[in-house]
Amino acid sequence: EPEVTQTPSHQVTQMGQEVILRCVPISNHLYFYWYRQILGQKVEFLVSFYNNEISEKSEIFDDQFSVERPDGSNFTLKIRSTKLEDSAMYFCASSNWNTEAFFGQGTRLTVV
């Protein structure tokens, strides 16, 4: 069964450092998403990506964040200068038009 894969599963980084979270969406999907979940809290939308550009982004997705689809398979989230409050589980998801989103297992980001 096709699945969304995310690497690494856990990333520890120092405050102020750049991190790149990687995702391989399901191969025939057209829509890609990043969500985050701070421990014990709700799942928050960060950004959606379609046709090689951002289609929507939330207030959380400020200038410190960027996304890229560098090749035909990967979808990355970059945080330029991490803050303590960026510590969360980050989920990548992909979907097709009007279908359910398939989520990866998540990357737990810990900023120290």
Added chain:
Amino acid sequence: GDSVTQMEGPVTLSEEAFLTINCTYTATGYPSLFWYVQYPGEGLQLLLKATKADDKGSNKGFEATYRKETTSFHLEKGSVQVSDSAVYFCALSDQHTGNQFYFGTGTSLTVIP
């Protein structure tokens, strides 16, 4: 804008009890509705879905009916098991908002033997 409101938790039930988790939504168009489940330490998994009014999604004994008149998509199960302990998220996707998924806050369910 689009949103999902989900009943607050946590919910604690005894095994074989009846479960209802309420979910209502606001959407500009005709959304598809979903329930996702998150087991401890895992990612989000689709539990069931409904794409149009009056559709009933079902899976693993769980059911939810898309009610346009009450803008609701309540999750039900007749007899819960310990293995159902998880966090349940109601969600919608609306093609009028670029297919973005909107999630409720999640309801934590604990089933005790």
